[in-house]
Amino acid sequence: MKHDRRLVEVALGNRSYPIHIGRGLLQDAALIRESVPARQVMIISNETVAPLYLAALKTALGERRITAVSLPDGEQEKCLESMLPVFDEMLVNGFGRDCQVVALGGGVIGDLAGFVAATYQRGVNFVQIPTTLLAMVDSSVGGKTGVNHPRGKNMIGAFHQPRAVIADLEVLGTLPDRELRAGMAEVVKYALLGDREFLDWLDGHVDAALAREPDALAFIVERCCRNKAAIVAADEREAGQRALLNLGHTFGHAIEAARGYGDWLHGEAIAAGMCMAACLSARQGWISREERDRAVDLIGRVGLPTSPPTDLGAERFREFMARDKKNRDGELRLVLLRGLGDAVVTADYDEAALTATLEGEADD
């Protein structure tokens, strides 16, 4: 299978790292051992993924001091409290600064494990082994780690780059359909925010992706990782353009927090959020109604929500959006579209148009 592997480099000087993409990577002992050389290894996974892939990973790692912790599945586990038993296990087992943390799971596990690695003994090495499409194309790459606070998503965390990302496309075979669609939301995001050519490709390949055709998935994961790697390399700490990756997220995070984490999946919430961004952009006259409809239709074809929950309302939305990390001096900043494939971060939008968008009002 070696011929079918793809390698994307995240160029960050002495913190550069490879993203390995291919089928059967979890069985590739040489790759796993090269990526995880430490003698003490803490694997953080969840109760859904561990029964499927933990044994294979352990086999590939071979003789080591391996400790594994499996958290319950779900966004509600992504909190400070979930980190305590992991720290405890590492200390009980005498893990030193030269240990490695391995995240085996989706975005929740990757973000939490990364934050454990960022803060255990002031920082240890870690490796991401994403098992969902969403984690492969987005959350496992770029070093954003953290947990949620009841008052806002990802409010506590750190920038901490992994040593490597290993995306084994074969594990997508066991991914539930709803999770696959949620991951496609982040895929569409890359197209809308800055890759018009990819948008054209997606229009013709949504069905192939949802049918899990290997070539389509491989192309998607590589394309998204290349997009993300370029943006992260240019702006690691989000001083500027990295914020574009937040297209749909200001609205989406508010939906997630307001509904209680785990009700809407992250990808579902940002799908609705991207449609809202497209609608507000159209109301501003920055994109045409036809362009707006093209974006919304694509998201609808994936099987994702295209409008916010009807009972949320503009006031509650604003309350949660006021905590967004992009805000400066209390001013709400949004990622909007100047064109399809051309996003901007801006506070220059019409307040009444925003309110209408938050209320989910039609504008035909």
Add this chain to the structure above:
Amino acid sequence: MKHDRRLVEVALGNRSYPIHIGRGLLQDAALIRESVPARQVMIISNETVAPLYLAALKTALGERRITAVSLPDGEQEKCLESMLPVFDEMLVNGFGRDCQVVALGGGVIGDLAGFVAATYQRGVNFVQIPTTLLAMVDSSVGGKTGVNHPRGKNMIGAFHQPRAVIADLEVLGTLPDRELRAGMAEVVKYALLGDREFLDWLDGHVDAALAREPDALAFIVERCCRNKAAIVAADEREAGQRALLNLGHTFGHAIEAARGYGDWLHGEAIAAGMCMAACLSARQGWISREERDRAVDLIGRVGLPTSPPTDLGAERFREFMARDKKNRDGELRLVLLRGLGDAVVTADYDEAALTATLEGEADD
């Protein structure tokens, strides 16, 4: 008073920052405002320090959105749980990534506030205003932040440099005697680990320091900060020589953790730890008994413990020391003395000599 100010620079490229040392700095609105330009400011202090100095700091800051949190005093507060109400307060008040955190207190407050700043929204700016001698000469400088875990000291944390350190020597006037002596432990540490000339000076000025003579305190704070700044600039993330700053700390942290945080002060525990390091070094034949006695006598003259708690025992000591962050591959590494003013990090010591030292056995 301006003529009597001292400025030490911590040279870390684009993360370089000044340490301002002098009397009355808390009343210097220009300095405070230059160091804390943010419009949203979270001041973290404790219930002992806040009543004395919080009002002055707020006056100097002037018109801002200022929120202050006062934790109970003591090492037992330095834990993850204490951070939660701080995060909550910041989120309730809509603090963005452009806010600043100010630590107004001793080492516990500085370490915890720094870790809050390191992790709130993945990192915000912070300023250290140390109010104890220990914090001025050691913990406020260098960017080590973090909290304790029941199983070990400073086990959860991050490297996060402050924007500035403001050491107002006048606040040492209200420092309890026991705290002043504890701070002197870190002062003696710099002399023993690498500054023989300072050791000679200290021999002649211990009494002046304990009497809080302004010139002696100013000299001490500046000298220690210069020592620490040089070491941190050369080795920010403790890949090598920065570990020398841990002289006495491997033993000391074990004493603190074993006795429960807050029983022995940190400075008291590392005072005993430094005497143990000197004893083991003498047992190894690396320093003479006369040199050992000189170090132990100096620590005794400060009024600090010169031997470990008698009831701890080698076995419990080793249990806690096994979690030390300097360990590699499970091997216990210690900071010992090759000479007075010449420390090394080494795993090359005699096990029986270590056991005798842990048991507090005499060796005359």
